[in-house]
Amino acid sequence: MNLIIKSATIIDAASEHHLATKDILIENGVITQIATSIENSNNYDTISQENLHVSQGWFDSSVSLGEPGFEERETIENGLKTAAKSGFTAIAVNPNANPIADTKADIAFLKTQAFGNAVNLYPIGALTNESKSVDLAELFDMKNAGAIAFGDYQQAIKNPNLLKIALLYADNFDGLVLSFPQENKIVGKGIVNEGPNSTRLGLKGIPSLAEELHIVRDLFLLEYTKGKLHIPTISTAKSVQLVREAKAKGLNVSCAVAIHNLIMTDDELETFDTQYKVLPPLRTENDRKALIEGLQDGTIDMVTSDHNPIDIEHKKVEFDNAMYGTIGLESAFGALQTIFDTETSIQLMTSGKERFGIETATIAVGQQANLSLFNPEGTYTFTKEHIHSSSQNSAFLGKELKGTVYGIIHNQQKVVS
Template sequence: MNLLIKSTTVIDSKSNFHNQTVDILIEKGVITKISKRITNPKNYKTLSLKNLHVSQGWFDSSVSFGEPGYEERETIANGLRTAALSGFTHVALNPNTNPVIDSNADVTFLKSKSSKTPVSLHPVGALTKNAEGSELAELYDMQSAGAVAFQDYQKPIQNPNLLKIALQYASGFNGLVCSFPQESKISGNGVINEQVTSTSLGLKGNPNLAEELQVARDLCLLEYTEGKLHIPTISTAKSVELIKDAKKRKLNVSCSVAVHNLVLNDSLLSTFNTNLKVLPPLRTQEDCEALIDGLKDGTIDMVTSDHNPIDIEHKKVEFDHAKYGTIGLESAFVALNTVLTLKKTIEVLTKGKSRFGIEDAVIAEGTRADLSLFNPNSTTIFTKDNIHSTSKNAIFLGHEIKGEVYGIVANNQLVLNQ
């Protein structure tokens, strides 16, 4: 692919062209020239868009599709198309499929399905066989096939000895173990945050304590094993404090937060809208503010959309019976951009790559073009027209958003929102 990008502002703190408005020439998928003005050398395709900005390609550390087994929710092909149109060039795909991704052959299948796509798919293997929490899956074999981490998606590891063994075993090949932060006996049958809202609505609550106990336990196990741990989608102020302290003690820990847990709070649940039923649940505004502060000071390493398509049959039911999950790729940047500066937004959408073993592609001459294309300044309302996913369970429907994603340049391909 050959392309001349005209008059674009570079947002990449690692690039010599950071905050500069330049032209970028791409030949056969490689950036060959960056300059204030470039004359089209061979009548290449020219890209010129309103207030165009480019950054290193964004990475989402927690994405679910459906294939194999739940194709009615989302296929791999449409999921990766959605990611591209949402500005992501790399996604880590969760193993919550049928069958569960828990072997070398399963990981190889996912890699083969995405071998020629613009978006790079990075499989996350199940930590335990069939994600049942009883015995470890084939971790080393899966990493050999291309798995970048291991977790039982949204299923806490209840047996602490199993997590201890996983951390010890995976450290032998630098494997990244993920542990979902919820103590199931404390969370019980809670479906929303345990607070004033849950009491007023008569819905069972899932308290902050359920998350914080699990985070504290897992950090103790990490300190004992000297392993490598990632805690996905934290949601409480106390979790931020616990992880901040662990990092001060030099533990090898990282964590993420879902965009909706940063931007939305549990006061919205008075409508009983099942698109708001997510795990971990929406917490209080105080928790939201603590999470934002955790991002700003570096305690929280990355942001995820936690994209989880759920078909209408499992969402258009009573709140208690609806499945957890929201689609989030389409809204990730434009929602995050409402609560963070542009510089910080781009930082937390790209920072997670190194933790998952994915190479950065700094915007510089001679590097492969791995770019997200966007306009950070437009303001509008998120509607069904913004949705590219097969499932429509979008938590941000009707909310004000800031910015517009144009598409990506990655893997020698250009994908644009038309």
């Protein structure tokens, strides 16, 4: 792949060209020149877009796809195409397909299906067999097959001894253990945040305590084992404080927050729209502000779209019966831009790579081209026309977002609109 990117503002704090507007020459997938103006003497393809900006390729630490087993929700092929059009060059894929990805064969299948794509797919293997929280899965075998971490998507590890063993065992090969923070006995039949809105609307509540108590337990286990823990999504102010204190003690813990928890609160439930039924649930304004502060001071390490396609048969039903989840790849950048400046937004969308052991590629001569292309300016209303996913379950429909994604350049391929 040979091409020239014209007049692009580079957003990459690790690059000597950070915030400069340059032409970028890419030959055979490698950046060979960065200059104020590059002559196209070889008649290469050119990319020229309005207010074009480029950054290191974006990474999402929690993406669900349907295949295998739930292809009506999303296929790997279309999911990767959606990620590319949304500006992501790498995604970590959760194991919640059918069958659950809990063996090296399952991991190999995902890697094979994604081979040769512009977007890198990094599988997360299930921590326990069938994500049933009874027996540990084949962690080391899955690691060798390409799994970058281990966790049961939106399923709490009920047995604390099982998590203790997992942290000790995974530490032998620098494995990253994910633990979804939810104490199910406190959740009971709850489906939304417990508070004035749940009471007024007659919806059973999930107390913040259910998340926080589980995090306290996991952090005690982490301190005991000296392992390596990642909390995939946190949603409460107290959770932010707990992680902040754990990091101050030197524990090897990281965490992420779903972008919709940064933008919306449980006030959205007024319409009983099941698009807002997510897990962890939308919380209060106080929680939302605390999550933003947690990102700003480094307590929260990264953001995720927590992209989870759900077919209409399981989403457009009574609120109690609807499945949890919203798609989020398409809206991730535009939503972040409504609360952070562009440099911060890009930093948050690339910062998770190191924790998951994924190589980064600085925008510099000699580096492989791993680029996201976008325009950070301009607002628009997010509609179904902006959705590339097979499923349409977006909590961001009707929301005003900021900025346009043009696409990516990665793996010697160009996906640019």
